[in-house]
Amino acid sequence: xxxxxxxxxxxxxxxxxxxxxxxxxxxxxxxxxxxxxxxxxxxxxxxxxxxxxxxxxxxxxxxxxxxxxxxxxxxxxxxxxxxxxxxxxxxxxxxxxxxxxxxxxxxxxxxxxxx
Numbered sequence: 001x002x003x004x005x006x007x008x009x010x011x012x013x014x015x016x017x018x019x020x021x022x023x024x025x026x027x028x029x030x031x032x033x034x035x036x037x038x039x040x041x042x043x044x045x046x047x048x049x050x051x052x053x054x055x056x057x058x059x060x061x062x063x064x065x066x067x068x069x070x071x072x073x074x075x076x077x078x079x080x081x082x083x084x085x086x087x088x089x090x091x092x093x094x095x096x097x098x099x100x101x102x103x104x105x106x107x108x109x110x111x112x113x114x115x
Contacts, residue, residue, distance in 0.1 A: 001108040004041075004080070006087035008101040009057035013090055015041025017083050024070070035072025037079035041086055042068055045093045054094075061094050080105065 002017040017039050018024035024038035043066040051064040071086075073079035088098035 002080075002083075003106040003108075004039075004083040004087060005104045005106065006084075006091060006101045007104070008091050008096045009094075011054055011056050013042065013087055015039060015083055015087060017079055019076075035074070037073040037076060038070055039073065039079060039083045039086065040068050040070045041083070042066075042090070043086075044090060046095065056094055057096065063094065 001019065001022055003014050004017060005012055005014040017037055020036045024035075025040060044063045045066075047062045047064045049062060051062040054061050054063055071082060073082055084103055087103065088101050091101045092098050
C-alpha cells in the first residue's frame with residue numbers, strides 16, 4: 001500500500017494506492033480486481049452553501065464530497081502519476097493552484113519520499 005498525500009493552503013488530502021497482491025476495497029464502481037494498481041481517494045468541490053466547512057488559505061470553504069472514484073492502472077509509474085494528478089485536481093477545485101500542492105509518497109513500511 002502506498003499513500004499519496006497533498007498539502008496546500010493549510011489542509012491536506014491523502015489517498016491510497018493498492019499494489020498487486022493487496023486487497024483493494026470492493027464496492028460498486030471499483031475497478032477490476034485484476035488491476036495491478038488501484039487508486040482510491042476522496043473527490044470534492046467547493047459549493048456556495050452546505051457541505052463541510054474547511055479552512056483553506058485563511059478562508060472558509062464549503063466542500064461537497066463525491067463518492068470516491070477508484071481507478072485501476074497497469075504500472076506503478078502510471079498509478080503514481082494518476083494519483084498525483086488526482087490530488088492536484090482536488091485542490092484546484094477549491095481554488096488552489098496545483099503547482100502550490102506539496103506532494104508526498106509514503107510506502108506502507110513508513111518510508112516517506114517527496115514527490
